[in-house]
Amino acid sequence: MNKSTNNSTLSAKPLVSISIITYNHKDFIVDAIESVLMQEVNFEYEIIIGDDFSNDGTQDILKDYEQRYPDKIQLILHPRDYDCIPGRINNITNLYACRGKYIAMLDGDDSWLSTDKLQKQVNFLEENEDFAVSFHDMMLYYQNGTIVKHSSKIAHYDQGKTVFTYKDVLSGWFIQTSSLLFRNHRIGEFPDWFWEIYSADYAIQLLAARHGKLKYFPDLFAKRNYHPQSFTATQNTTQTHLQRRKKELIFFEKYFPGYKAYQDYGQGKNRLKDALRNLKEKQLSHFPGNLTGSLVHLGKFVFNKDFSILEKVEIIDVDFIKKWKKKS
Structure with a gap:
C-alpha cells in the first residue's frame, strides 16, 4: 500500500x-x-x-x-x-x-x-x-x-x-x-x-x-x-x-445523535455574526443572504422534533446563560 x-x-x-x-x-x-x-x-x-x-x-x-x-x-x-x-x-x-x-x-x-x-x-x-x-x-x-x-x-x-x-x-x-x-x-x-x-x-x-x-x-x-x-x-x-x-x-446524523439540531443552531449563529459584520462594514450586498441564512437555520433548530423545548433551551444556555452567570 x-x-x-x-x-x-x-x-x-x-x-x-x-x-x-x-x-x-x-x-x-x-x-x-x-x-x-x-x-x-x-x-x-x-x-x-x-x-x-x-x-x-x-x-x-x-x-x-x-x-x-x-x-x-x-x-x-x-x-x-x-x-x-x-x-x-x-x-x-x-x-x-x-x-x-x-x-x-x-x-x-x-x-x-x-x-x-x-x-x-x-x-x-x-x-x-x-x-x-x-x-x-x-x-x-x-x-x-x-x-x-x-x-x-x-x-x-x-x-x-x-x-x-x-x-x-x-x-x-x-x-x-x-x-x-x-x-x-x-x-x-x-x-x-x-x-x-x-x-x-x-x-x-x-x-x-x-x-x-x-x-x-x-x-x-x-x-x-x-x-x-x-x-x-x-x-x-x-x-x-x-x-x-x-x-x-x-x-x-446517524452516528452522532443531535448533530442536525446543533448544526442548525451553530450555523444560524455564524450567519447572524456575518450579517451583523456586513452592516458594520457596510457590505450591504451580502447582508440579506446572511440574514436569511441565519433565520433559516435558527428556524430549523427551533422546530426540530428530536429535541424538547427544555433541551433546546439547554443548548442555548451554553452560549447565553453561562455568559450571563459569569458577569453576575
Whole structure:
C-alpha cells in the first residue's frame, strides 16, 4: 500500500507524534518541518510525514530531511494515487503509524509560529486527565495578502470561552486542524464510514471530543496558508464533493445523535455574526443572504422534533446563560 522508511533510529518511546500530511507542498513543506524542529520541549517526539505521491519535488525535500534527522522523522511515501477520497489513505496511514501518547496534527502547507506551542498543549493535557483535546487560534494567510485571525470569523469564540465540550463540536467546525493535539488510542479503529466522508479532520474532532473536554488557547500559535493548490480549494467546487458532503451528513446524523439540531443552531449563529459584520462594514450586498441564512437555520433548530423545548433551551444556555452567570 505504501512505502515506509521503517526508520530504526526513531525514539523508542515518544510522548508526542506529529502527523504531517503533504501533497505537492514544495513551497511550504520546509516551513512546516522547521516549525516542528524549532519546538522547545522536555519530552521525546517523532514526526510522521505521509506524502500522497507528490510530483513537484516535495519528496526530494522530505528525503533530505529524513537523512538529516533520522532520530525524529519517519517518511511514508505513497507510490501511486488511490481510487478514494484524495488524501484519505495518507491521513489514516499516518495516524495509525503514530506511537505517541498524544498526536499533534499539521498540514504540510501550514506551519507553527511559537517555539513553546507544543509544550504548553502537552503540559495541559498531562495535568488534566478529563480533557481529550487542546487547540489554539491561528493566523489565516490568503492569496490576496489578507491576514486575519481565525477566531474573528467564528461565533464560537465570541464570548471568550476557553473550555469547550462535545456539544460545541457538534454545533459546527471551528477548530483548525494544524492547531489540534489529542490523546492517541482513545479513538481506536476508524469506523467504516470514515472512508466515505469528506470532512475527515472534523470527524476526528468529533470522535476525540466524545472522550473528554477541549481546551482552547487564544494564542496565535500557527498560520494557515490558503492557496489555489490546497485540498480545500481544489475539492470544494466539484460535483463529487457535493455528493460526498450529502453522504457525510447522513453518516453524521446517524452516528452522532443531535448533530442536525446543533448544526442548525451553530450555523444560524455564524450567519447572524456575518450579517451583523456586513452592516458594520457596510457590505450591504451580502447582508440579506446572511440574514436569511441565519433565520433559516435558527428556524430549523427551533422546530426540530428530536429535541424538547427544555433541551433546546439547554443548548442555548451554553452560549447565553453561562455568559450571563459569569458577569453576575
